[in-house]
Amino acid sequence: GAVVSQHPSWVICKSGTSVKIECRSLDFQATTMFWYRQFPKQSLMLMATSNEGSKATYEQGVEKDKFLINHASLTLSTLTVTSAHPEDSSFYICSARQGSYYEQYFGPGTRLTVT
């Protein structure tokens, strides 16, 4: 099946710094990529949707200036958490859609801890 990778798998950063998370579709071209956030013992919450070459669409309540998303190519999307704070600590999961209606694949997730 299609593979989506994320890098890094975990990261610890100091409060006030920025951290970038990469999401790659390894063996297919992703027309659309999604970023989700998951707090411990909670469900996945959609943060934003991005299409290659266009601006991301953010969900209500998600700060676009804080969570910068760049879908630079059909195989790469990045999420940058700017000026991170401890409350940004979470599990971030990306997902990529290949094209047909139900084909959507998830990355392994990135655990961010802000100290």
Place this chain on the structure above:
Amino acid sequence: AQKITQTQPGMFVQEKEAVTLDCTYDTSDPSYGLFWYKQPSSGEMIFLIYQGSYDQQNATEGRYSLNFQKARKSANLVISASQLGDSAMYFCAMREGNNNDMRFGAGTRLTVKP
């Protein structure tokens, strides 16, 4: 408004028995898709099964089957012959119409007892 509801925070099942995980949904769009994912402690989301709103038959994938009751707006996951490795969080999700985004329910933690 919550569109996907999973009312069972936790479920227990004996190894080799079958278990049903509940999922109800709410949509006015006649075209939608329903999904089930498994999330083990490692965090990865594993796709299990898909049901389209226009599909006439219930979806099946190996030990997984989806009990799709359209009039009741329910899409319960049935796992037959449970295995210890089935212990995980299970999420029901829906995508409506041509919308790209997939919304998730709160999840059910399944524990398989030996």
